[in-house]
Amino acid sequence: MSARFVARHRLSILVCAGTLAIGLAACGRTNVPSSAENDGVYVTAGPVTYQLQISRELNQYATEDRQYLTGLPSGAASLTPSQEWYGVFLWAKNQTKRQQVTTDNFDIVDTQGTHYYPIAVQPVQNPYAWTAQSLPPGAVEPAPNTAASFGPTQGALLLFKLNTSVYDNRPLTLEIRGPSGKVWGTISLDL
Numbered sequence: 001m002s003a004r005f006v007a008r009h010r011l012s013i014l015v016c017a018g019t020l021a022i023g024l025a026a027c028g029r030t031n032v033p034s035s036a037e038n039d040g041v042y043v044t045a046g047p048v049t050y051q052l053q054i055s056r057e058l059n060q061y062a063t064e065d066r067q068y069l070t071g072l073p074s075g076a077a078s079l080t081p082s083q084e085w086y087g088v089f090l091w092a093k094n095q096t097k098r099q100q101v102t103t104d105n106f107d108i109v110d111t112q113g114t115h116y117y118p119i120a121v122q123p124v125q126n127p128y129a130w131t132a133q134s135l136p137p138g139a140v141e142p143a144p145n146t147a148a149s150f151g152p153t154q155g156a157l158l159l160f161k162l163n164t165s166v167y168d169n170r171p172l173t174l175e176i177r178g179p180s181g182k183v184w185g186t187i188s189l190d191l
Contacts (some may be wrong), residue, residue, distance in 0.1 A: 050176055055086070083162065088174055091141070094136065094140075114166075
């Protein structure tokens with residue numbers, strides 16, 4: 001074998017290996033999927049991109065969590081022994097070139113098909129509460145320099161009352177819906 005043949009053969013092997021590595025690195029990944037497995041992944045839901053900052057059970061007796069449980073409607077502040085508070089903290093960004101409105105249509109679904117809907121928290125009393133907002137291009141929710149953006153979660157709060165039976169019916173899925181009720185995107189939640 002000539003040295004020239006060996007050099008071309010090695011070069012073709014390197015080119016094939018590089019092409020294969022690039023192809024495998026991109027396999028199954030998108031920048032903005034319509035569903036996400038957990039915290040940190042961006043989900044395109046309708047015209048807005050959403051990100052789950054964190055989701056977790058809230059303890060009404062803990063100092064940090066008490067602030068998230070303000071502004072509840074009358075009669076909604078108490079839990080039965082088989083219920084718990086659950087917070088979903090979201091971030092959203094308008095990545096389009098036009099004004100867009102974030103949704104206020106969310107629910108959590110367990111594996112048995114039970115739907116849970118957020119409690120309507122008063123944003124005047126609870127600065128962490130998620131509220132649908134009109135975002136100019138490039139704007140985010142929660143807005144910079146707000147309690148929610150500076151808070152430990154850096155997300156706006158969707159507050160749920162869940163039955164403790166959800167531990168038997170995991171995983172839970174947050175559904176992000178459009179105005180007509182159509183599911184725009186989903187995120188798997190920790191519990």
